[in-house]
Amino acid sequence: MQLLRSFKKHAQITEFFVEQTTAPYLDPPSVGIVTPQVLHFDEPLLLECERTLPSFDLVIETYGTLNADKSNAILICHALSGSHHAAGYHSETDEKAGWWDALIGNGKAIDTSQFFVVCLNNIGSCHGSTGPTTINPETGEMWGADFPLITIKDWVKTQVMLSDRLGIEKWHAIVGGSMGGMQALQWSVDYPDRLARAVIIASTPKLSAQNIAFNEVARQSILSDPDFHGGSYAKHGTYPRRGLILARMVGHITYITEEAMRAKFGRDLKSGKFMYGFDVEFQVESYLRYQGERFSKNFDANTYLLMTKALDYFDPTRDYTPEHLDEKSALKETLSRTSCQFLIVSFTTDWRFSPERSVEIVDALMANGKDVSFVNVDAPHGHDSFLFDIPRYVGAVKGFLSASLPTQTPKNNHISPQEISKLARQ
Amino acid sequence: MTSIDHQLAERWIQPHAKVLDLGCGDGTLLAHLKQHLGVSGYGLEIDPDKINQGIAKGLNIIEQDLNDGLARFADNSFDTVVMARALQAVKNPQDLLNDMLRVAKEGIVTFPNFAYWQNRVYLGIKGIMPMSETLPHQWYDTPNIHLCTFKDFERLCHDNGITILDTVAINDDANLPNKLMSRFVKHAPNLLADVAIYRIAKN
Numbered sequence: 001m002q003l004l005r006s007f008k009k010h011a012q013i014t015e016f017f018v019e020q021t022t023a024p025y026l027d028p029p030s031v032g033i034v035t036p037q038v039l040h041f042d043e044p045l046l047l048e049c050e051r052t053l054p055s056f057d058l059v060i061e062t063y064g065t066l067n068a069d070k071s072n073a074i075l076i077c078h079a080l081s082g083s084h085h086a087a088g089y090h091s092e093t094d095e096k097a098g099w100w101d102a103l104i105g106n107g108k109a110i111d112t113s114q115f116f117v118v119c120l121n122n123i124g125s126c127h128g129s130t131g132p133t134t135i136n137p138e139t140g141e142m143w144g145a146d147f148p149l150i151t152i153k154d155w156v157k158t159q160v161m162l163s164d165r166l167g168i169e170k171w172h173a174i175v176g177g178s179m180g181g182m183q184a185l186q187w188s189v190d191y192p193d194r195l196a197r198a199v200i201i202a203s204t205p206k207l208s209a210q211n212i213a214f215n216e217v218a219r220q221s222i223l224s225d226p227d228f229h230g231g232s233y234a235k236h237g238t239y240p241r242r243g244l245i246l247a248r249m250v251g252h253i254t255y256i257t258e259e260a261m262r263a264k265f266g267r268d269l270k271s272g273k274f275m276y277g278f279d280v281e282f283q284v285e286s287y288l289r290y291q292g293e294r295f296s297k298n299f300d301a302n303t304y305l306l307m308t309k310a311l312d313y314f315d316p317t318r319d320y321t322p323e324h325l326d327e328k329s330a331l332k333e334t335l336s337r338t339s340c341q342f343l344i345v346s347f348t349t350d351w352r353f354s355p356e357r358s359v360e361i362v363d364a365l366m367a368n369g370k371d372v373s374f375v376n377v378d379a380p381h382g383h384d385s386f387l388f389d390i391p392r393y394v395g396a397v398k399g400f401l402s403a404s405l406p407t408q409t410p411k412n413n414h415i416s417p418q419e420i421s422k423l424a425r426q
Numbered sequence: 427m428t429s430i431d432h433q434l435a436e437r438w439i440q441p442h443a444k445v446l447d448l449g450c451g452d453g454t455l456l457a458h459l460k461q462h463l464g465v466s467g468y469g470l471e472i473d474p475d476k477i478n479q480g481i482a483k484g485l486n487i488i489e490q491d492l493n494d495g496l497a498r499f500a501d502n503s504f505d506t507v508v509m510a511r512a513l514q515a516v517k518n519p520q521d522l523l524n525d526m527l528r529v530a531k532e533g534i535v536t537f538p539n540f541a542y543w544q545n546r547v548y549l550g551i552k553g554i555m556p557m558s559e560t561l562p563h564q565w566y567d568t569p570n571i572h573l574c575t576f577k578d579f580e581r582l583c584h585d586n587g588i589t590i591l592d593t594v595a596i597n598d599d600a601n602l603p604n605k606l607m608s609r610f611v612k613h614a615p616n617l618l619a620d621v622a623i624y625r626i627a628k629n
Contacts, residue, residue: 374489392474
C-alpha cells in the first residue's frame, strides 16, 4: 500500500515535470513566441467604394526565414474573425496559439523550416490594422461607423503594397481558408505574375443568396441592437453586445454540422429536466451563448458588419467580364487570366461553402487548361474543418507547397510507329 | 516506370499532348509523360493517399469518382484519354468508354484479360474464381466488377462504333522474358496474355 502511494506520488511528480517541459510555445513544431509588427503606409489608398484612406497601418506576424532571393515567402490570408496571429504564442503565459497553429510550424503543412510565412491583419479589422477601432488621422477621432466599406479586392491591393514593402516580387504561395481563400483567388486574377501557387480552402467563387441571407441575419442582429447607436456606440460608452452574440450564434451554427452538434451535445439538458422557461436548458444553448459571449468581448461590431459585406460583395468576375455572360462562362473567362498553380480543398460536411462551390472554381480552371489539383476531404467539422489538423488535408497542402513545379522538357517521341506495330498483334 | 502497359501507353502519346488520365493512381504515368513528353493534363483519382502522392509530385490531380462520368469535361478537350486497369472496376464501362471518346480524340485502355490461360485453369479445373498477380482479390471483395476478355472488349467497341487503332497483348507476370514467349502471346493473346492494351478512337 505504502509502495503504491509512493508510486502514485512519483507519477504525479513526473506528470507535472512533463507538463512543465512541454510548454506549448517550446514544443518543436510550434513557431514559439512571436511578436507582431506594425507597418505604416503613408500613401493614400483609393478603395473600390471610391473613398480614399489617407494612410493606413497593417499589423503582421512572420514565421521562418526569408531566403536570399526572396522566393520562399508564403502569404496567409485570414478568414472573417481571424487576425495576423496565425501561429505560435504571444508570451510564455499565452494559453492559446494562433488561429492556424495546426498548419503553420516546423514540419507542419506550411513548413516554417522551409518557408518564410507572413500573415497580416486586414484593414477594417479590429486587431490592430487600420479599421473602425483606430483613429482617423483627419479627424483625430475613432473611425467607428465612418470607416469606409472594404472589398476583398481592396485587401489584395494592400497586400500587394505589403509585398512591395517586404521586397517580395512573387509569393511562393498565397494561402487562405474561407474568406482567406477568396483573397487568394482574387490575387490570382488581379496579380497573376505575383504568385506561383494559390491554396484555396473551404471557399467559393462568390456567395450564394443563402450565404448572403445568413450574413444579413447576423448584420440585422447587430444593427437592431439598441446599444448600436448607428455604429457610434463607442461615443455612447457602450457596445452592441447582444447583437454580436446573436450574430456569432447564427454564424457558428452554419460553420459546424448537424452531426457534429448531435455528437457534442445531443439534446442533453444542463439540469437533467425541463425547466419550462427561457433560460438555458439544453447544453447546445449554453454552448452557443458561451461562444457568442466570448466573441462579443473580442470583436468589434462595425468590423463584423464590414467583413460580412466584403464577403457579400466578393465577385472576381465583375471587373473582367461583361454582365451578360452567365456565371459559369464569366468565371471561366475571369480565371483565364491566372497563371499560378492551384490547390482547391473542400470538406464533405461544409454546407456554408459546400464542395460544389469549390468544384465551380476547379471546373473553370480546368476549362482553361490551368494547373489545378482538387481534394474533397472527408471531415466531420463542417466549414470549420479548415482550422483542424486533418491528415489528408494537411498532407495535400504540404505536398502541394513543397512540390517543385513540373519541368516542361519535352523530347520527341522517338519510338517509331513501326516499333509499336511490332509489339502489336495486328 | 514500372508497368509495361504504362510504357506502351507512352508510345502512343504525342509530345505536348493534352492528356486525361482516369484512375491515375499516384500519378506515375502522368509524371513520366510530363517529364519526357511535356504533356499537360489532369489525373482523376479517388484514393486519398494516392491523390496526395500525385499532388506532391507537382501534378494536377482531381479527386473524382469515375462512376460519376466525365460530364465536367467539354467535348474534345483532350488529345488522349488514358485509363489503365480501371475499366473493369467501373459501374458502367460502356458509358465511360463512350464518354472517354467524347472528351478526347483517342483513348488508351488497359485491362486484365479474364480469358488468360491461368484464369481458365483456375475456373476450369479448380472450379473457383481465379486469383493472380493481375487479379489479386477474392471474388467477394474485389473492385473488379466488370471483368472481360480481349474478345468481349472488341465486341463492345464494335457495338459502340469504336475503332481499334492498335492492340498490344502483354504478359505482365512474365514481363516478356523471351522472344519465343512474346511470339506465342502475339498469336494467341486471348489465351496467353494477362493484360490487354488498346488504342481506340471514335469512328
